[in-house]
Amino acid sequence: MTDSTAIRRAEAVRHFNRFYTQHIGALHERLQKSPYSLTEVRVLHELTRGQAQTASALARNLGLDSGYLSRLLTSFERRALITRRPSETDARLSLIALTEQGHAAYEPLDAAAVAEVLAVLERLQSSSQEELIGAMRVVERLLSDQPQHGIITLRAPRPGEYGWLVHRQALLFACEHDWDQSFEGLLARVIADFTQHHDPLRETCWVAEQDGTIVGSALLIGVSTTVARIRLLYIEPDMRRLGIGTQLVDECVRFARRAGYTKLTLSTATTLEQSRRLCQRAGFVCAGAAPEVRFGHDLTIERWERDL
Structure with missing residues (x-):
């Protein structure tokens, strides 16, 4: 700065x-x-x-x-x-x-x-x-x-909050990692597809809330009849290392099991160290990595998996 x-x-x-x-x-x-x-x-x-x-x-x-x-x-x-x-x-x-x-x-x-x-x-x-x-x-x-000290609750997003999640995450990743507007476009496409076409019995979204403000989120979508994927996983910077990410991922695991999936996946970049540590703590293993040009940078994108 x-x-x-x-x-x-x-x-x-x-x-x-x-x-x-x-x-x-x-x-x-x-x-x-x-x-x-x-x-x-x-x-x-x-x-x-x-x-x-x-x-x-x-x-x-x-x-x-x-x-x-x-x-x-x-x-x-x-x-x-x-x-x-x-x-x-x-x-x-x-x-x-x-x-x-x-x-x-x-x-x-x-x-x-x-x-x-x-x-x-x-x-x-x-x-x-x-x-x-x-x-x-x-x-x-x-x-x-x-x-x-505030209690963290998980709930479904309310009207207007899906768009806020796109805005907030695009802003955070731009500030913290200098990712460009193409990341915001990706988030918008994910949210648009989810809100218009998702199956509520097989797919869901949570926001983590403390004292009336959103401090994190996670979205679970189906990839196939047996595989689900976690997307839009984020925690507000000042709320990290408080177990909120683990709480969100654990809820994704429980939902995926109830929905009948046998495998849960998510993708992250090697530069996102906290995301990678969260994957490891939650029992995921890195199943592959590939270099890609994304969001204005040369990144290595990892695919993490967990059997359910």
Whole structure:
């Protein structure tokens, strides 16, 4: 990555930060018609989860300085918003919980926050609301230190998502491997043929989803009455090495067996090391390789097989 590219991306992030900070600042300014600061509202919100917490857990979850949080909690205690009691497992720790008065103080703040956000969303069309929420989820996932905490579910693609899979995979392989638009054309042909002609008893497609966003996919198609092939297998870069690829391939294996296939195949390039390792872990063996000019490059394409 060149210095100019890095600077352009940094400036784009800074631009977004300025916009979002200004937007949230205006939102909070309208909401804070109360004796509570924004940080106090955040702490009250964390305590509404119902389970008593320690001060250290609150500081960690909210990213607050422990000394500042201690003074804030002392103020809450004076106002009878919280109670503290010794932990049954560690007498050195105090468990903090909201009192009825604390819940009563937070409820109108929470209702006002919800109403304000609803007012923002109501200015948008329904499809734009979903687009905004999806973008927020992607930002949260990419910036999170622990994306693996979200549950991964496999489901069938919804309308519009087949085209998104073509777009996303073409973009990723262009960025990561400099593959040209012919790869996008191949993906589009695979999807077009599948969506128009596939036999749902013998062929299927899954997307892996976490918190409402797609993080991977796999498509299984029939080659013959006994052989099936995996295509469109990909995992989002920040979600790799979390077992999602294995989960998708295992589901392909189970489906292929139920459909009566006796062999499962897939193709990959020798330059795609993670794909090759996934094949090996899933019990596939390399059955052949040949040099080909594909996607603007001289590649060696391998065919991997597994008996079912």
